[in-house]
Amino acid sequence: xxxxxxxxxxxxxxxxxxxxxxxxxxxxxxxxxxxxxxxxxxxxxxxxxxxxxxxxxxxxxxxxxxxxxxxxxxxxxxxxxxxxxxxxxxxxxxxxxxxxxxxxxxxxxx
Amino acid sequence: xxxxxxxxxxxxxxxxxxxxxxxxxxxxxxxxxxxxxxxxxxxxxxxxxxxxxxxxxxxxxxxxxxxxxxxxxxxxxxxxxxxxxxxxxxxxxxxxxxxxxxxxxxxxxxxxxxxx
Numbered sequence: 001x002x003x004x005x006x007x008x009x010x011x012x013x014x015x016x017x018x019x020x021x022x023x024x025x026x027x028x029x030x031x032x033x034x035x036x037x038x039x040x041x042x043x044x045x046x047x048x049x050x051x052x053x054x055x056x057x058x059x060x061x062x063x064x065x066x067x068x069x070x071x072x073x074x075x076x077x078x079x080x081x082x083x084x085x086x087x088x089x090x091x092x093x094x095x096x097x098x099x100x101x102x103x104x105x106x107x108x109x110x
Numbered sequence: 111x112x113x114x115x116x117x118x119x120x121x122x123x124x125x126x127x128x129x130x131x132x133x134x135x136x137x138x139x140x141x142x143x144x145x146x147x148x149x150x151x152x153x154x155x156x157x158x159x160x161x162x163x164x165x166x167x168x169x170x171x172x173x174x175x176x177x178x179x180x181x182x183x184x185x186x187x188x189x190x191x192x193x194x195x196x197x198x199x200x201x202x203x204x205x206x207x208x209x210x211x212x213x214x215x216x217x218x219x220x221x222x223x224x225x226x
Contacts, residue, residue, distance in 0.1 A: 034214060036217075038151075041219075041220075042219055042220070043202075043217030044153070089153065094155075096141070096165050097155040097166050098215055099155070100153040102151065103151045103153075
């Protein structure tokens with residue numbers, strides 16, 4: 001079975017709110033994680049990554065937090081915009097490929 | 111310029127047919143992948159090639175055969191198509207097969223395969 005999963009399949013927020021998308025992983029040896037965004041009809045697109053020796057990494061409007069103790073990742077999106085509406089996946093490096101979780105659909109209403 | 115391009119974008123075919131999906135990347139990457147995304151959006155690795163050599167072959171029916179004529183191309187050939195093969199197939203590439211820091215995988219736009 002998959003080793004990376006997400007807590008909630010859907011998340012609905014209002015424009016301007018902060019969004020938090022969660023992900024749990026089961027392989028404690030995982031050392032590299034990536035968040036991807038997939039818009040309708042498109043392929044997954046890289047958002048941000050983090051290594052296991054980090055707790056936090058920030059990008060433009062996005063922050064990824066890693067809690068290795070409980071094997072949990074989260075993606076925080078600040079001031080969510082309608083263009084952020086998409087399916088978000090966390091993925092971990094599994095050997096020489098990415099192992100994806102099931103995805104959370106983020107819906108942003110204005 | 112599209113970094114990873116797949117053709118066709120849509121493919122509708124009858125059960126039992128043989129079809130191919132083509133993928134090309136212009137990023138100069140050594141590693142290419144095929145992923146399958148089911149109706150619930152779950153993305154699963156199928157194959158991984160590094161410099162034209164197969165390095166991952168997940169539990170995929172042998173009706174699926176990847177072919178890499180050169181490191182910029184990884185085509186997917188499917189024999190005797192079945193209803194359950196209906197899905198979106200994504201090609202991807204990365205610079206480093208080990209997917210180390212800052213070597214993200216770039217994905218194509220996907221090929222929606224519908225078997226009727």
